[in-house]
Amino acid sequence: MTRTRRDPRPAPSRPPAPSSARGSMLAGAPVAVVLSLVGLVIVALGTVALGSGVLPFPVGGGTNPGSSGGNDGNGVAHSATPSNQVVVPSTAPGMKVPGTLVYAKDGNIWLQSAGTATQLTTGGNDSMPSFTPDGQNVLFIRTRYIKGYWNDGTKNSYYAMDVPAVMEVPTAGGSPKRILDGNYNPPGRGQWMAWIREPVLSPNGRTLAIATDLPDPTKGDVVLKLYDMKSAKLTDPKLAEVTPLGHQDPAWRPDGKVLAYVYNNRDGANGVPQIYGYTPATGRSAPISSAGYLHPSWSPDGNYLAVTKTSAYGTDVAILNASTGAEITRLTSDGASWAPTWSPAGDQIAYLHEDGQVVDLRLVQLAGSYGDWTAGQTMDLTQDAGLDSVSRPDWFIPADQMPAATPAAGGSTNPGGSSPSAPSPS
Numbered sequence: 019m020t021r022t023r024r025d026p027r028p029a030p031s032r033p034p035a036p037s038s039a040r041g042s043m044l045a046g047a048p049v050a051v052v053l054s055l056v057g058l059v060i061v062a063l064g065t066v067a068l069g070s071g072v073l074p075f076p077v078g079g080g081t082n083p084g085s086s087g088g089n090d091g092n093g094v095a096h097s098a099t100p101s102n103q104v105v106v107p108s109t110a111p112g113m114k115v116p117g118t119l120v121y122a123k124d125g126n127i128w129l130q131s132a133g134t135a136t137q138l139t140t141g142g143n144d145s146m147p148s149f150t151p152d153g154q155n156v157l158f159i160r161t162r163y164i165k166g167y168w169n170d171g172t173k174n175s176y177y178a179m180d181v182p183a184v185m186e187v188p189t190a191g192g193s194p195k196r197i198l199d200g201n202y203n204p205p206g207r208g209q210w211m212a213w214i215r216e217p218v219l220s221p222n223g224r225t226l227a228i229a230t231d232l233p234d235p236t237k238g239d240v241v242l243k244l245y246d247m248k249s250a251k252l253t254d255p256k257l258a259e260v261t262p263l264g265h266q267d268p269a270w271r272p273d274g275k276v277l278a279y280v281y282n283n284r285d286g287a288n289g290v291p292q293i294y295g296y297t298p299a300t301g302r303s304a305p306i307s308s309a310g311y312l313h314p315s316w317s318p319d320g321n322y323l324a325v326t327k328t329s330a331y332g333t334d335v336a337i338l339n340a341s342t343g344a345e346i347t348r349l350t351s352d353g354a355s356w357a358p359t360w361s362p363a364g365d366q367i368a369y370l371h372e373d374g375q376v377v378d379l380r381l382v383q384l385a386g387s388y389g390d391w392t393a394g395q396t397m398d399l400t401q402d403a404g405l406d407s408v409s410r411p412d413w414f415i416p417a418d419q420m421p422a423a424t425p426a427a428g429g430s431t432n433p434g435g436s437s438p439s440a441p442s443p444s
Contacts, residue, residue, distance in 0.1 A: 120138075184199075185197065265282065
């Protein structure tokens, strides 16, 4: 059985000067301690990305994060031998799960369709997958070991670094190709690394949204930036941030007109995430939610968001009205559910769930009327799988598997399929 620590919190952003102690704060923390912090408590803002684990270490001053030391490059323990344990329980008769889900496990990318999981990548250094709009490819983050050389403010030293890159691999299998690299090697200054997280491609396939401190990690925080897939140009929309917390969780609205993301803030030592919406056409952003929400996933019509609701008791999955930010319903109440992805068919939501320190993928059927949903039947999509807790799952359904516009009993979709207007800047 693979046991995986979960840490769904937003991550502080900018790498400070390297330190041999960095990256170890929660590495060996008991699960009870980690769970007590899911109210987004940031223990020390100078500690970078507590849930990420791709921190540089002085060579000879700690474990090489690029080695095969039982870590997937994102601070998540995994077993040496992956397994594809999945289950379609008999307790959920009649529930069908169309299309394909993608998630990370054991530092590799997996596809799951019709109750069967298939490993898509190997090597144990992959995370944060998402489908391209046509479902033909998967984008993800891959880290590789590079020996860095940098000045920590007092002297030049060598560092063992896990350097991230955006990769793309066909869902049919094949060799991944590199799209964008986090290796930072300025002339005459040594070698360091930038952060790249959570790549998601716009519905037209042109613009990749990422959280990164490229092009120069010494001059900025990990914030929302846009990469043009044709021109290979990286653009900074210069959105407001709280230094050094930055942004996370980009999610394109299905019409491509709004990009939701999480604006990380704090209240003393407590992290206070808030979902914002950025409108590329105007270059402006505005709040979508009140404080306490992250991991936005749009409904197919763009009118609602499935989100992670944070509290002192844990994390749960909820639905927000994307126009007003009002919470429509809470789909879970266990304090151990997060990172939802809305089915392209509109009537189901899959999310990560922890039970006994093991992270699995669970699904809830939306019941009730459109916009007034309640939690219907639930089912486990994996069992004892030990999924990567910091990698949001994603979902693709081809046109020939999409259900009719009128939902079956127990499901709920929008018969109108209208999209809201862009958020109004504050």
